[in-house]
Amino acid sequence: MAITIQAAAVTGVRQAEILKLETPDLRAGEALVRVRAAALCTLEQRAFSGKMKMPLPFLGGHEVAGDIAALGPGTNEKLWQVGERVAVRLLYSCGECYYCRTGHTNMCVHSQHKPVREGMLPGPGGLCDFIVVQTKDLYPIPESLSYEEASLTEPLACCVHSVERADIQFGEDVAVIGGGIMGMNHVMLAKRRGARVILSETDEARRKLGLLLGADIAIDPSSEDPVKAVRELTDGRGADVVFNTTAIGAVVPQAIEMCGRAGRMIQYSSMHPDVPVEVSPHMLHNTEKTLTGSISPTERDFFKANRLLSLGVIRMEKLIAKTYPFGQVQAAFEHACLPGTYRVVVTAE
Ligand SMILES: [Zn+2]
Ligand SMILES: [Zn+2]
Structure with missing residues (x-):
């Protein structure tokens, strides 16, 4: 049965509005989730700031937690419950x-x-009071995990993907450049993989965190x-x-140089505008350094992030800057766009 839902969409540059939409009827394998x-x-x-040109209205929201309000016909009731x-x-x-067929979803x-x-509107679509999703995209969370923290499963999953790509071994030295939310996720995950973790961050409060x-x-x-500091800490290696x-172009040559023999340099952040750097092929030959990147999580990474949060192995509460009720989504967007802000979370009223 269709219901009227509220959607907090970007409708112009620095403008978010709550629109009313009619959901489609639930199909088999779908659920209605109360966000x-x-x-x-x-x-x-x-999308909000206009830095990325999107067809408007654009319905964002891809970091979401909630509970199941209804299940489509024929949904496996052994697996899912309202x-x-x-x-x-x-x-x-x-x-x-x-890529999907080869496991690189x-x-x-x-x-x-x-x-x-x-x-519905184009976009990931989670900034609503209710959303229609496929049950295969749902991951259960325990009572002990807040919805706010659980909404950060996706950013943690992005970093799970990145840390898995680095294949960290016990006792290795891991440098994390940048202490934003993604840097902090890397710090927490690398520590749990048995590494000595060196954080490079200009802001004192972030170094403390x-x-x-x-x-x-923390340097x-x-x-x-x-580069010198990391070399000194690692006997010159x-x-x-x-x-x-970080998305700072000038940092990339430093990151490559900071990386030792047989090391792995992961360019985690996207780069806007992109800043190409020179790489010495002789250096690559000589050091066997791996230069690579990381983008988005697979389902497997999402599942692992869900486990880490559900089991309390990783906590995200310190990375939530502020929560705003759904009706104040405009203020939430404005706050989120302030430089240096950890995650802003919009919550149900
Ligand atoms: Zn595909
Ligand atoms: Zn995200």
Whole structure:
């Protein structure tokens, strides 16, 4: 049965409005989820600020947690029940392209072409009071995990993907450049993989938080040369793994240099505008360094992030800057766009 829902859509530059939409009837394998928390990620911020040109109205929200309000006909009731608390995966992968078939669902060539159900708006679509989703995109969460923290499953999953790509070994030296939410996720995850973690971050409060969340050492790249500092800490070798979580072009050559022999440098952040750097092929030959990147999580990464949060292995509460009730979504967007802000989460009223 169709219901009227409220959707907090971007309708203009720095303008968010609550629109009324009619949901389609639930199909088999679908659920209606009451959204309890939706976080505002970079995609939503860029759509709101106009930095990313989107067809408007654009309905963002891909970091969502809530509970099941209704199930479509024929849904497996052994697996899912009305009232169950869930984190929701809203980024799309088709399951049928070359990359999906080979397990790289984060590389799906159709990821930007998520089918839009009738009556709904384009975009990941989580910034609503209710959403229609497939049950395969639901991940159960326990009572002990708040909806706000559970809404951050997707950003944690992005970093699970990145940390898995670095294949960290016990006792390795891991440098994390940048202490934003993604940098902090890398700090927490790398620590749990048995590494010594060195955080490089200019802001003192963030360095303190990094040390609290698991960094062994925090260096200030504005007062000392971070490459030299990491080399000194590692008997001149450089780090085994370097994650650049910043979008600062000038940091990339430093990240490559900071990385030691047989090391792995992961370019985690996207780069706007892109800044190409020179790489010495002789250096690559000589050091066997791996230079690579990381983008988005696979379902497997999402599942692992869900486990880490559900079991309390990783806590996200310190990375939530502020929560706003759904009706104040405009203020929430404005706050989220302030530089240096951790996650802003919109909650059900
Ligand atoms: Zn995100
Ligand atoms: Zn695909």
